[in-house]
Every structure is written in structure tokens, then in C-alpha cells.
Amino acid sequence: MIDFRKLHGAPQAVLRKFSATELYLKRARKTIAKMMRLQWTQDFDIETLEARIHWATMEELLEVVKFHLPRYENTVKICKSSPAKVNPSYLTFATKFVAMFLFFRVKGSRSMTYQYLTVDMITTAKELMRKGPIH
Numbered sequence: 001m002i003d004f005r006k007l008h009g010a011p012q013a014v015l016r017k018f019s020a021t022e023l024y025l026k027r028a029r030k031t032i033a034k035m036m037r038l039q040w041t042q043d044f045d046i047e048t049l050e051a052r053i054h055w056a057t058m059e060e061l062l063e064v065v066k067f068h069l070p071r072y073e074n075t076v077k078i079c080k081s082s083p084a085k086v087n088p089s090y091l092t093f094a095t096k097f098v099a100m101f102l103f104f105r106v107k108g109s110r111s112m113t114y115q116y117l118t119v120d121m122i123t124t125a126k127e128l129m130r131k132g133p134i135h
Contacts, residue, residue, distance in 0.1 A: 061104050065097075072097045 002018050010018070075090045 058104065065101060065104055068093075068097055 002022060005014065006018065072094055075086075075094045078090065079086050079094075
């Protein structure tokens with residue numbers, strides 16, 4: 001509404017009031033964003049999730065990888081045989097699958113620790129992918 005009024009011409013007194021309103025709105029947004037970040041760091045902390053038993057075990061996570069493996073293999077097949085027919089959503093899925101595979105199989109941890117992923121781990125993942133299905 002403020003932008004609409006500014007665009008269609010508003011008296012100087014109204015524009016001054018809009019400036020104050022915009023300032024308060026900006027401050028409120030910043031405050032809410034800070035509160036949300038603080039709450040997220042508390043609620044989604046690893047220890048908090050483990051205490052609430054909202055944290056999957058590594059075996060459970062590998063079951064998810066096994067479930068999605070056929071779709072990933074099919075996507076790779078399509079990419080190799082006819083690249084022009086590849087749907088962008090397939091590539092998005094394949095990228096996510098490989099990233100999660102790197103974390104679960106090679107790094108042996110969850111994605112929150114991605115900052116410690118090394119080039120050697122990626123090379124190892126390629127070798128594991130060539131060996132075949134996950135056991």
C-alpha cells in the first residue's frame with residue numbers, strides 16, 4: 001500500500017508518516033528474523049534432536065538411499081543414452097542423491113558437517129559408486 005501511495009503521489013506529510021512506518025516495519029522484520037534464527041539453533045541442535053529421538057540412525061538413512069537407488073540408476077541411464085530427453089528435475093534429484101550418498105557412505109555423517117568434506121572423500125565416493133549397489 002505504501003508503494004502504491006508513493007507512486008500515485010501523496011502529500012509531503014503522508015510521505016513522512018510512511019517513512020516512519022517503513023522504518024518500524026524493517027525493524028520488526030529484523031527482530032523476527034533474529035528470534036527465528038535463535039529458536040532454530042536451539043530446536044534443531046543435534047543434541048536437542050537426539051534427546052527428542054527425532055534423529056535417524058545411519059542404518060535408517062542408508063535404507064532411504066537404497067530406496068532411491070533405482071531411480072538414480074535410471075536417471076544416469078537416461079542421461080547416458082539420450083541427453084536431450086533429460087528432465088531438469090531428474091538432474092536435481094541425481095545431484096541431491098549424490099550429495100547425500102557422499103555424506104552417508106563416504107563421510108559417515110549428516111549433511112550438517114559438509115564443511116569438512118574433502119576432495120579425497122569425493123574420489124572415494126566415485127570408487128564406491130563404481131563398485132555397485134549399497135550393502
